[in-house]
Amino acid sequence: MTSQHDSKAEIRALIEERAAALRRKDAKGFVACQSADYALYSLYSMGSPLAADQASVEDVDGWFAGWDGPIGYEVRVLDIAADGDVGFCHGFARMSGTKTDGETVDLWFRLTLGLRRTAEGWTIVHEHESVPFYMDGSGRAAVDLKP
Numbered sequence: 001m002t003s004q005h006d007s008k009a010e011i012r013a014l015i016e017e018r019a020a021a022l023r024r025k026d027a028k029g030f031v032a033c034q035s036a037d038y039a040l041y042s043l044y045s046m047g048s049p050l051a052a053d054q055a056s057v058e059d060v061d062g063w064f065a066g067w068d069g070p071i072g073y074e075v076r077v078l079d080i081a082a083d084g085d086v087g088f089c090h091g092f093a094r095m096s097g098t099k100t101d102g103e104t105v106d107l108w109f110r111l112t113l114g115l116r117r118t119a120e121g122w123t124i125v126h127e128h129e130s131v132p133f134y135m136d137g138s139g140r141a142a143v144d145l146k147p
Helices: 002-025 028-032 057-064
Strands: 067-083 088-097 104-118 121-130
Touching: 002 028, 002 067, 002 088, 002 104, 002 121, 057 067, 067 121
Parallel strands: none
Antiparallel strands: 067 088, 088 104, 104 121
């Protein structure tokens, strides 16, 4: 039986593997971190550059095509909880780079993942990425968020 400590380390390794695939623009590696039924769950994204439906290799390749050059990506302040075959984590992520339309991106956002352990290991079944909004009633995204 895997301990909670081992599960957290395995989940952290999965998230770093997925981040590395994103930085390499490796759609197959990125999608490999998702569960087979990932497409059945919604990816809730708000604000450029997060708007995407990344359920298949073709979707991710299409999304990568919107980036000119490398994509910077890191995850910080990652809290992980795991019990049995279910895991959950949330933290802050940073994405940077230049879109093909010339838009420069340097954005911090909240990242929340639901995970499940299978015989092959941990996989991501649900993802929620969101840019918080200022609480001043303006509806403006807090794109200057820092952890």
